[in-house]
Amino acid sequence: MKRTSEFAFEVALGETLLAGGYELVEPETFDREAAIFPAVALEFIRTTQAQAWAKLETLHGAKTGERVLYDLCKWMDAHGSLATLRHGFKCYGRTLRVAFFKAAHGLNAELEARYAANRLGLTRQLHFSLKNEKSLDVTLSVNGIPVVTLELKNALTGQTLEHAVRQYRHDRDPRERIFDFKKRTLVHFAVDTDAVQMTTRLAGTATHFLPFNKGCDGGAGNPPDPQGRNYRTAYLWEEVLQRDSLLDLLARFLHLQVDERITDEGKKVKKETMIFPRYHQL
Numbered sequence: 001m002k003r004t005s006e007f008a009f010e011v012a013l014g015e016t017l018l019a020g021g022y023e024l025v026e027p028e029t030f031d032r033e034a035a036i037f038p039a040v041a042l043e044f045i046r047t048t049q050a051q052a053w054a055k056l057e058t059l060h061g062a063k064t065g066e067r068v069l070y071d072l073c074k075w076m077d078a079h080g081s082l083a084t085l086r087h088g089f090k091c092y093g094r095t096l097r098v099a100f101f102k103a104a105h106g107l108n109a110e111l112e113a114r115y116a117a118n119r120l121g122l123t124r125q126l127h128f129s130l131k132n133e134k135s136l137d138v139t140l141s142v143n144g145i146p147v148v149t150l151e152l153k154n155a156l157t158g159q160t161l162e163h164a165v166r167q168y169r170h171d172r173d174p175r176e177r178i179f180d181f182k183k184r185t186l187v188h189f190a191v192d193t194d195a196v197q198m199t200t201r202l203a204g205t206a207t208h209f210l211p212f213n214k215g216c217d218g219g220a221g222n223p224p225d226p227q228g229r230n231y232r233t234a235y236l237w238e239e240v241l242q243r244d245s246l247l248d249l250l251a252r253f254l255h256l257q258v259d260e261r262i263t264d265e266g267k268k269v270k271k272e273t274m275i276f277p278r279y280h281q282l
Contacts, residue, residue: 009154009193010124010137012229013237017122017140021243025121025141032130034073035177035184040119041144042068045096048117052094059092067091072098080182081145082274085250098143101251102244119143120243128178134171139185140241142250146178146185148241153192156230164190165197165209174202186254187276194232195221200274212236212279240282253277 018024031038042065046053057064068091075089088097100114121141127133140148151164168188178184179202190197190209197209214235216223222232239245255275263269 006137006152006154006157006159009152009231012231012234013138013150013152014122014124016234016237017120017241017243022120022122022140025123027123027126027135030123030126030128032128033177034069035128035146035180036069036073037121037123037141037144037146038065038069039144040121040141041072041098044117044119044143045098048100048114049096052096056092056094068096072096076145077180077183080256081147081184082182082186082250082254082256085142085145085147098145099247099250101247115247118247120246129173129176140246142247147250148187148189148246149178149185150189150191153190155193159192161190161192161195161197164192165207168199168202168209169205169207172202174204174207182256182272182274186250186274189236191233191236193230196233196236198276200276210278214279235279240279245282249277249282253282 014024025037025040029037029039045068053064056068060067071091072084072089076084079089085099086101088095090096099118100111102115103111119142121144123139123141125135125137126139126146127135128139136149137152138150139146140150151167153159153161153164168190172179174181181201187198187200188202189212196212198212199207199209201207211220213220214222222235225231225234227234240249253276257273257275259271259273261269261271
């Protein structure tokens with residue numbers, strides 16, 4: 001019963017996103033060491049930037065893909081996945097893009113075509129570690145780069161949001177490449193049928209979650225689903241994580257906040273925080 005109810009929840013979320021322009025990306029195609037879907041990333045770069053690819057191919061031949069992936073991962077490790085999605089990365093002096101965002105106006109056919117070429121992926125039960133076979137309920141990726149994870153719990157199984165939060169705090173090692181702060185995934189949602197919480201940084205038992213609810217009658221939580229289904233949290237996948245919405249969030253709304261302070265010993269300490277807008281700020 002437990003797995004069946006959670007599976008139904010996963011399916012409901014998945015069907016909505018797949019109908020809205022996401023594609024199913026199989027978990028077996030994930031490179032656990034690099035924490036990326038290499039085939040999707042390379043196909044996106046090759047098809048949207050054919051000229052740059054051809055020039056790299058004259059230099060590297062059959063090893064072009066390997067070289068591009070190496071430089072992409074190295075760039076994300078140094079600059080973060082958000083900056084890489086927004087501005088691209090350097091490979092042998094050339095800037096390659098790993099995403100194209102919506103132009104301010106829709107008058108440029110080439111920009112529209114590039115935006116349409118973005119491949120948003122949905123992967124269920126992603127085994128992410130080289131050390132064990134633990135899996136994430138749902139992982140969302142943009143052109144092969146994982147950006148969102150979700151742990152889903154269905155109250156019908158006696159499991160709630162708190163179980164998902166506990167799973168992130170106790171069962172998800174923040175040192176895993178996929179969870180390494182700002183280098184791959186950018187936000188993690190703990191979701192049940194009634195409420196949502198989110199965090200942008202996994203830190204073991206110190207992980208801090210924030211509510212991501214619409215509010216109900218002037219209070220906390222969420223109103224009943226207007227369509228009469230059992231999911232008060234359907235807005236998360238029907239609105240927030242919808243294809244255009246997620247791309248817009250990545251392009252304009254996520255923000256890496258950097259605070260610096262001087263300690264009593266005179267040392268400069270830098271603190272980075274990834275800001276993901278709350279529901280009401282969207």
